[in-house]
Amino acid sequence: MWLSGSSDLITKLKNRGVSRVALQFPEGLKRQAADLASDLKAAGFGVIVSGDPCYGACDLALDTISEGQANVLVHFGHAPVDGRPEVIFEPWQVEFDVSVLEHALPLLRGRDIGLVTTVQHAHLVPTMESFLASHGFETRVAKGTPRTPLRGQVLGCSFAAAKATGAREILFVGTGVFHPTGIALATRARVIAFDPISGTAQEVSADSLLRRRSAVIGKAREARSVGIILSTKSGQKRRELAERLAGLAPGAVIVTLREVTPDQLLNLGFDCYVNTACPRIAYDDQVRFARPVLSPQEFEILCGVRAWEDYAIDEIV
Amino acid sequence: MWLSGSSDLITKLKNRGVSRVALQFPEGLKRQAADLASDLKAAGFGVIVSGDPCYGACDLALDTISEGQANVLVHFGHAPVDGRPEVIFEPWQVEFDVSVLEHALPLLRGRDIGLVTTVQHAHLVPTMESFLASHGFETRVAKGTPRTPLRGQVLGCSFAAAKATGAREILFVGTGVFHPTGIALATRARVIAFDPISGTAQEVSADSLLRRRSAVIGKAREARSVGIILSTKSGQKRRELAERLAGLAPGAVIVTLREVTPDQLLNLGFDCYVNTACPRIAYDDQVRFARPVLSPQEFEILCGVRAWEDYAIDEIV
Numbered sequence: 001m002w003l004s005g006s007s008d009l010i011t012k013l014k015n016r017g018v019s020r021v022a023l024q025f026p027e028g029l030k031r032q033a034a035d036l037a038s039d040l041k042a043a044g045f046g047v048i049v050s051g052d053p054c055y056g057a058c059d060l061a062l063d064t065i066s067e068g069q070a071n072v073l074v075h076f077g078h079a080p081v082d083g084r085p086e087v088i089f090e091p092w093q094v095e096f097d098v099s100v101l102e103h104a105l106p107l108l109r110g111r112d113i114g115l116v117t118t119v120q121h122a123h124l125v126p127t128m129e130s131f132l133a134s135h136g137f138e139t140r141v142a143k144g145t146p147r148t149p150l151r152g153q154v155l156g157c158s159f160a161a162a163k164a165t166g167a168r169e170i171l172f173v174g175t176g177v178f179h180p181t182g183i184a185l186a187t188r189a190r191v192i193a194f195d196p197i198s199g200t201a202q203e204v205s206a207d208s209l210l211r212r213r214s215a216v217i218g219k220a221r222e223a224r225s226v227g228i229i230l231s232t233k234s235g236q237k238r239r240e241l242a243e244r245l246a247g248l249a250p251g252a253v254i255v256t257l258r259e260v261t262p263d264q265l266l267n268l269g270f271d272c273y274v275n276t277a278c279p280r281i282a283y284d285d286q287v288r289f290a291r292p293v294l295s296p297q298e299f300e301i302l303c304g305v306r307a308w309e310d311y312a313i314d315e316i317v
Numbered sequence: 318m319w320l321s322g323s324s325d326l327i328t329k330l331k332n333r334g335v336s337r338v339a340l341q342f343p344e345g346l347k348r349q350a351a352d353l354a355s356d357l358k359a360a361g362f363g364v365i366v367s368g369d370p371c372y373g374a375c376d377l378a379l380d381t382i383s384e385g386q387a388n389v390l391v392h393f394g395h396a397p398v399d400g401r402p403e404v405i406f407e408p409w410q411v412e413f414d415v416s417v418l419e420h421a422l423p424l425l426r427g428r429d430i431g432l433v434t435t436v437q438h439a440h441l442v443p444t445m446e447s448f449l450a451s452h453g454f455e456t457r458v459a460k461g462t463p464r465t466p467l468r469g470q471v472l473g474c475s476f477a478a479a480k481a482t483g484a485r486e487i488l489f490v491g492t493g494v495f496h497p498t499g500i501a502l503a504t505r506a507r508v509i510a511f512d513p514i515s516g517t518a519q520e521v522s523a524d525s526l527l528r529r530r531s532a533v534i535g536k537a538r539e540a541r542s543v544g545i546i547l548s549t550k551s552g553q554k555r556r557e558l559a560e561r562l563a564g565l566a567p568g569a570v571i572v573t574l575r576e577v578t579p580d581q582l583l584n585l586g587f588d589c590y591v592n593t594a595c596p597r598i599a600y601d602d603q604v605r606f607a608r609p610v611l612s613p614q615e616f617e618i619l620c621g622v623r624a625w626e627d628y629a630i631d632e633i634v
Contacts, residue, residue: 027584030584030585030586031584031585031586033570033572033585033586033587034542034544034568034570034585034586034587034588035542037570038542038567038568038570041567041570042567047570047571048547048570048571048572048573049544049570049571049572049573049585050572050573051544051546051572051573051574051581051585052549052573052574052575052576052581053581053584061573063549063573064573069556069571069573225351225352225355227351227366227368229368230365232369232380239386250355250358250359251351251355253350253351253354253355253358253364253365253366254364254365254366254386255350255365255366255367255368256365256366256367256368256369256378256380256381256386257368257369258369258575259369259576264368264369264370267344267347267348267370268347268348268350268351268366268368269347269348269350269351270350270351271351
């Protein structure tokens with residue numbers, strides 16, 4: 001069953017006076033759906049599960065509400081990226097013993113550091129601050145923003161909590177190198193990435209990403225037809241941006257897509273694409289795509305309206 | 318370029334006085350998108366391409382209109398399945414020399430036959446009727462219905478044009494055995510399938526499908542959790558049916574899905590599924606799914622509210 005059991009959720013739903021509930025889970029938690037739905041059904045609720053792929057709170061199954069199938073959507077695993085009174089967010093909290101942070105300390109050069117993390121660990125920020133303070137560090141943590149409402153929280157598409165620290169050295173606590181690489185580009189700070197599950201720390205630089213992206217821009221120079229990808233997901237839909245980019249080249253056309261997959265880009269057959277959906281698609285998935293997929297800023301460089309020196313990582317604000 | 322060139326479409330759009338156009342293509346025709354969109358853009362239209370997978374007129378990109386990105390949707394490759402004044406349908410006509418039908422004639426037992434075909438060949442129905450008449454056949458062709466508006470047209474989810482002939486022997490002209498198998502089940506008539514491209518004819522029976530489906534129902538008997546798949550596609554959304562089926566078993570929960578893929582069913586982890594989306598998904602794709610995917614009628618059999626003797630093929634009306 002769900003971490004806190006279904007009884008808390010049932011109480012919450014009863015307090016809201018709702019009778020029909022939609023449930024949405026990210027892929028890794030979808031297996032919870034059958035049991036939780038069954039519990040809610042037994043408790044007298046009308047239940048519907050959103051089965052489509054889901055990778056973030058930027059992709060809310062709002063059609064379940066707009067079509068009257070549910071009064072409320074319970075979205076698991078993520079914090080909100082925009083205000084939605086009809087959605088209950090149930091983030092997924094992953095615990096760890098903050099004393100593992102000691103493995104990151106030798107890599108820090110100064111005593112004045114910015115601290116950021118991802119939604120799963122955001123509840124541990126105060127404990128991490130205490131730990132760092134007890135080891136002589138002055139830790140700066142930014143307050144939440146509309147897209148990253150938790151203190152110190154960053155997303156793969158929003159590094160505002162890193163920039164707002166103003167720190168010249170930033171400690172990122174979470175898995176993978178995508179977030180810290182983005183933070184390095186967005187802040188120009190020195191970035192230490194610490195994985196609290198494996199207990200390993202490393203300094204992360206954006207150099208390798210920049211080299212790869214420069215090569216992708218080069219490959220796109222020959223493109224005659226350009227598909228400007230416009231997401232249909234609630235929190236990834238950047239229509240004004242897509243329209244502005246489509247105005248930069250005669251062969252550029254807006255293409256709406258729900259899931260940006262190698263198959264769909266191949267079927268559509270454009271010579272190159274510009275991604276205004278989830279920014280990670282261009283940066284992380286290029287190896288899976290047969291054609292260059294540029295970020296908005298990279299397309300501006302290609303079209304000569306931005307200098308390479310002004311390269312910036314794509315964020316959704 | 319598109320079969321008839323872009324100039325006909327441009328004239329049609331100008332006559333309608335529209336300025337913003339959305340284009341939607343089935344997978345096999347998506348490669349037309351870049352050139353056609355470029356032509357329309359050069360002619361002064363605002364253009365947007367729907368890039369999501371599309372397999373029929375049951376899946377219209379109506380969000381392009383409801384969100385104000387386009388005044389009209391041009392949907393290529395299919396005839397309408399429901400009335401939509403905001404959509405221009407441009408079916409894809411595939412020609413063949415009707416004299417190839419002579420290869421089908423030896424398999425026909427009587428002189429009184431029903432004639433049905435798919436959207437690509439529906440424009441050839443009058444020529445086929447003349448050919449058959451000149452060879453001594455009395456041909457019955459049903460008029461269109463709301464879901465299959467062309468004379469003699471069948472879909473994989475609607476065999477109304479076959480049933481309406483009342484014929485005891487039916488000639489299906491088109492590719493594959495799915496349509497003729499469905500016709501055999503829906504009409505109990507003798508069905509000859511003729512592929513006009515390969516020029517081959519065969520008698521089709523539903524026996525093998527029934528054996529396979531009986532085995533799938535058997536596998537589903539152990540299922541504790543049941544996902545009732547409810548499509549979010551415009552012409553596949555059978556909400557009342559899904560709700561009725563969810564009421565047949567305590568462990569049954571409605572799951573909304575846009576694309577019903579093996580990955581999504583695996584991630585969701587239900588013991589078995591009932592498919593109220595495109596009927597072909599259950600019949601054609603079972604081999605790709607790790608769990609039983611039943612048709613609505615098969616689930617009724619499993620739940621004891623329908624007898625095996627009343628097995629019926631699933632159609633969308």
